[in-house]
Structure formats: structure tokens, C-alpha cells
Amino acid sequence: MPDVEREERMLIGGRLVPASGGGAFPNLNPATGREIGVTADGTAADMDAAIAAARAAFDGTGWADDPAFRVRCLRQLQEALTENAETLRAALVAEAGAPVALTHGAQLDIPLEGLGWVAGLAEDYAWVTDLGIAEPYGIRTHRYLRREPFGVVGAITPWNFPMQINLAKVGPALAAGNTVILKPAPDTPWTATLLGRLAAERTDIPPGVLNVVTSSRHEVGRQLTEDERVDMVSFTGSTATGRAVMRAGAASIKKVFLELGGKSALVALDDANLKKAVGNAAFQITTHAGQGCAILTRLVLPRSRYEEGLEMLVETLRGWPYGDPADPGNLMGPLISERQRERVLGLIATGAREGARVALGGGVPDHLPGGFYVEPTVLADVHPDATVAQEEIFGPVLAVLAHDGDDDAVRIANNSRYGLSGMVISESAERARAVADRIRTGTISVNGGLFYGADVPFGGYRQSGVGRESGVAGFEEYLEIKSIAEAA
Incomplete structure (x- = not known):
């Protein structure tokens, strides 16, 4: 394996930045137990800045209204990730302890291919559905449905399959027209920070559309789930933490997607x-x-x-x-x-x-x-x-x-209380x-x-989660449905 390329900085508002307080936390190689580097230890101020950047990018740019541009950006991201696959592979082995053989499948190569599938889905997707003419109460009306992005999405990901799950959330959320704040697990930060760097340096994704905030502090992730500027939280992790995410989102009635445990x-x-x-x-x-x-x-x-x-x-x-x-x-x-x-x-x-x-x-x-x-x-x-x-x-x-x-x-x-x-x-x-x-x-x-x-919805019954990831169903988790009635 080549030497691991480190990216210690976060991506906030289109800029690669250290933590506002200058702090960093160690990244350990689980195969040796030794430190292999450090990562920016994001603060509440950093998360606040990322949420503000994502909100401004959604509300103030044409990102949500331009599917063709989004598709182009996703294909740029896929190309950049594919060209840097060996860098990402080394990071996965070093920080996640992922067997290198698995990086040629579900840990890396298949998710990179899947990003292209998501781009193709967004390119061909029927954003508007015509329901035809009806006459409720004698009023001749043309009805149609419009699919629109939720808005600002907080994506919280685990350490076991970090690149696969990062892309399973970031890809569909961006393709649907949302802006995203990605908060990766502190055990595996570099797969996320490298993703952020490639998005910033190799794509036309506008500043603030994708943000990556790393932190060792649980309260920074909780902040993402509680903030009213965040319209949706997509979480993968333990069922216990999923319950906490659901409770936190309830205050603002935000949509919560949960992919949780299994037995x-x-x-x-x-x-x-x-x-x-x-x-x-x-x-x-x-x-x-x-x-x-x-x-x-x-x-x-x-x-x-x-x-x-x-x-x-x-x-x-x-x-x-x-x-x-x-x-x-x-x-x-x-x-x-x-x-x-x-x-x-x-x-x-x-x-x-x-x-x-x-x-x-x-x-x-x-x-x-x-x-x-x-x-x-x-x-x-x-x-x-x-x-x-x-x-x-x-x-x-x-x-x-x-x-x-x-x-x-x-x-x-x-x-079992699970059903995955x-x-x-x-x-x-x-x-x-x-x-x-x-x-x-x-x-x-x-x-x-x-x-x-990439085309198969994944998720579970009972306490294994709420919603589906991947496939058309997973893409549509990141879309609202607007019913429009126009006098005909």
C-alpha cells in the first residue's frame, strides 16, 4: 500500500480550513493502535459556519433549480475520486482497518461506480409528473406534481464503511438539489476530508453546497440535528444514537432518515x-x-x-x-x-x-x-x-x-427488535x-x-431504521413533493 495522504482540514463555505480554535484530534490505525496523524477538531462555531454556508447556498444560488449542472458536478466528483482511488484506498486501510481486498468492492470501488449511477438517475429523472385535468367542485383544473429538494441536509456517517456511506448520502442529496453538511465519525475522518478536498479543487460545486466538518465532540453532531436551519438529517449508526437523533429532530419537525442496527x-x-x-x-x-x-x-x-x-x-x-x-x-x-x-x-x-x-x-x-x-x-x-x-x-x-x-x-x-x-x-x-x-x-x-x-434500496424494518438508502427510493428520500393545481 502507498503512504497515506493526510487531509487535516475541513471544507466550509468552499474553503479548506483548520478548526476555528486551532484544535486537532489524533487518527489511529486500528491494525497497530498507533497514531498516524491528526484531523481538525471542529467546534460549535465551525458547525454553525457550515450550516450558515449550506443555508446560504441553498437559498441564494441556482443549485436547486439546475439538474443538468448538478449532474455535471457529480460526474466531475466521480472522475476526481476515481483518479485518486489509490489515495482513498490507502486511507481506508489505515484509518478504518478495512481489508484492502474489500476496497475493491463495497468499501470503495463499487460506491465510486454508484456515484455515476446516481448522476444518471438525476439526469433522466421525471422531476414533474402530469396528473391531467380534473374538475373538483366543477372547477376545471390541471394538476401536476413537482419534486423539489428538502433544502439543507445534515449527513452523519459511521466508521465501518466510511466512503461507501459518505457517498450513499452525499451523492443522492446533491443530485436531488440539496446542500449538505457531512459530519463523519471521528474514527475515520480522512475519507471525508479527502472527499471534501477533491470536491473543492476538482469540481464546479459552488461554495457552501458541500461542507465537511470533522470533530471529536458529540455535541457538534448533536448541533447539526437540532439546528432549525437544517431541513433533514440522514444518519447511519447505532440504534441508540438513532433514537437520540430522532428526538433532537422532533423539536423542529425535520425529516430524519435512519439506517441503524441489525441482528x-x-x-x-x-x-x-x-x-x-x-x-x-x-x-x-x-x-x-x-x-x-x-x-x-x-x-x-x-x-x-x-x-x-x-x-x-x-x-x-x-x-x-x-x-x-x-x-x-x-x-x-x-x-x-x-x-x-x-x-x-x-x-x-x-x-x-x-x-x-x-x-x-x-x-x-x-x-x-x-x-x-x-x-x-x-x-x-x-x-x-x-x-x-x-x-x-x-x-x-x-x-x-x-x-x-x-x-x-x-x-x-x-x-428480534431489528429487521435489516x-x-x-x-x-x-x-x-x-x-x-x-x-x-x-x-x-x-x-x-x-x-x-x-447502487440501484437496490437498502434499509430495515422495526428498529433497523426509517427509510431507504440507494436506488430510486433512496434518491427520493431527499425530495419533497409539491402538488400544483392550475386553473385550466
Whole structure:
């Protein structure tokens, strides 16, 4: 991997600036635990300036009224990001601990392609829909619908897939005609500040249309959710923080989009190819060390084949390669921080106290003394109501449960306050689809199919969130609908 290119400055009102108070916070490499640089520690004054710039750009420029110009700017941004892909790739590996192999997919390359898809959607989108002539109360009226941007959008993003989620919010919001303040997670600031720099230096995006404010302070993000000048907040993160965002937005009745947690189930029916089920489960739980909201973290095996499947899983994971994320052979790297590692280890211990059997792993690997690693871990004999079957762990920990037939498998899969994703495996595609149809999740895979793509709406039921990201539905989250009636 090349050396990491640092961008310590924020983007506010079209200018790359340090924090107003001169402060900075450290950026750590989770694979080593060492500091790799610093980033501007934005203040309340900086966030206020960014909101003011975004408000002025929306209210005082033609950005909202010129789709062709927006499309051109987005394509300029895509070109700039693509030309600097190796710089962004190095930053993702260094600050997020993202395995470099994953940056050729969902961590970077696919989101860069997706930005072009969003530009194409905006270019061809039907901004006005003609409803024709009607005569309510005898008044001949021509009715039509006009799609318009919300206004100022606050985008708050997490650390696990930072570039993918930054672009999933910034791209559609800008394409729809909004102005944006991006507040990235303090664990992964450079993927956002590099995005801001390229937008400022390589595109015609007007000053104030896109702003990037980095900060280690939670109150700066809360400020974005509370300010009445912000018309919409788009948040991805934990369900607990999502509740706080929703409460903060309620005071001004702003629109709140939430993409939150998950505790998704991989259900193997009694006729399933266990090798396929176990292979999918092993890949899911080790990908980026299990740090993904849609990762399948519960494996639900038929009771009649439970021990067979469990033994196959343990043997599959026993020799699983993990370690340095810069090694292309590793799909599993470190957790993001020591705090997150302690949380994951604590939940493993809770699982054992509640009766789960630690069939594999459960601790810190001896061969990786530096960084924030946890062993791939299998918890067997997990009760459906146990903490580790209900709580999002966000680590390489798989809970294995037994089911007694299709109805019981559906009951177990739906026994969650979340409803984000899932998978069903059966030798009968028809049977798998029938079970998948009964599982209450926003996305689901049948026999290993992949739902991920720029054109596919992503989001969940229940406490997994409100709204959808990506696809036409995700684009329309950033649009208001104005109904117009004109005397004919």
C-alpha cells in the first residue's frame, strides 16, 4: 500500500480550513493502535459556519433549480475520486482497518461506480409528473406534481464503511438539489476530508453546497440535528444514537432518515447444503471483522443436523486467514478501537455466562499483539432470547441456534427488535423463497444471492431504521413533493 495522504482540514463555505480554535484530534490505525496523524477538531462555531454556508447556498444560488449542472458536478466528483482511488484506498486501510481486498468492492470501488449511477438517475429523472385535468367542485383544473429538494441536509456517517456511506448520502442529496453538511465519525475522518478536498479543487460545486466538518465532540453532531436551519438529517449508526437523533429532530419537525442496527439471521432449512450455509456464515462474520449492520450474525441450523453443521463451521473458521488489513489475503482485520474490542469481549463473556458454549475463539489472538484484534468466535447452543442473540455485537462473533422446522426457523429469525437483512438456504428455491417472504427484513438473500448495488434500496424494518438508502427510493428520500393545481 502507498503512504497515506493526510487531509487535516475541513471544507466550509468552499474553503479548506483548520478548526476555528486551532484544535486537532489524533487518527489511529486500528491494525497497530498507533497514531498516524491528526484531523481538525471542529467546534460549535465551525458547525454553525457550515450550516450558515449550506443555508446560504441553498437559498441564494441556482443549485436547486439546475439538474443538468448538478449532474455535471457529480460526474466531475466521480472522475476526481476515481483518479485518486489509490489515495482513498490507502486511507481506508489505515484509518478504518478495512481489508484492502474489500476496497475493491463495497468499501470503495463499487460506491465510486454508484456515484455515476446516481448522476444518471438525476439526469433522466421525471422531476414533474402530469396528473391531467380534473374538475373538483366543477372547477376545471390541471394538476401536476413537482419534486423539489428538502433544502439543507445534515449527513452523519459511521466508521465501518466510511466512503461507501459518505457517498450513499452525499451523492443522492446533491443530485436531488440539496446542500449538505457531512459530519463523519471521528474514527475515520480522512475519507471525508479527502472527499471534501477533491470536491473543492476538482469540481464546479459552488461554495457552501458541500461542507465537511470533522470533530471529536458529540455535541457538534448533536448541533447539526437540532439546528432549525437544517431541513433533514440522514444518519447511519447505532440504534441508540438513532433514537437520540430522532428526538433532537422532533423539536423542529425535520425529516430524519435512519439506517441503524441489525441482528440478521442465516437460516439453513433441513434440506440445505450445509457446506454452502457454513461457507456463507464464515464469510459473513469475518468480513471486516463483523463490523457491518447487515452482516448475518445468527446461524440458525436444523436441530437434526445441528452438530454436523456446527463441527463443519468450526473447522472452516479454525484456519481462516486474518490479520494485517494491507495483506490482500485477509478479509478480516482489526476492530476499530480498543473500546470496541472491550465491548465485543464483554458480550462474548456475557454469552458464556448465559449458557452459550464457546466452540471457537473468544479472545485476543496471541499472534497479533498489536492493534485491536479479536479471534473469529463461534458461540454454540445459544438460546433465541439470549443477549448474544438479541444484541448487535459488531465483531467477529457468530451465534449458532437450532430450529425445529420452517415455522420455528421463521419465528427465531423474527425474534428480534431489528429487521435489516437475512438469508435462507434450501435445495428447493421455492421453499427458500416461501420462508424468506415470511422473514420481516428490508433485504434478504435466497441461496446466496447478493442484494448489494447502487440501484437496490437498502434499509430495515422495526428498529433497523426509517427509510431507504440507494436506488430510486433512496434518491427520493431527499425530495419533497409539491402538488400544483392550475386553473385550466
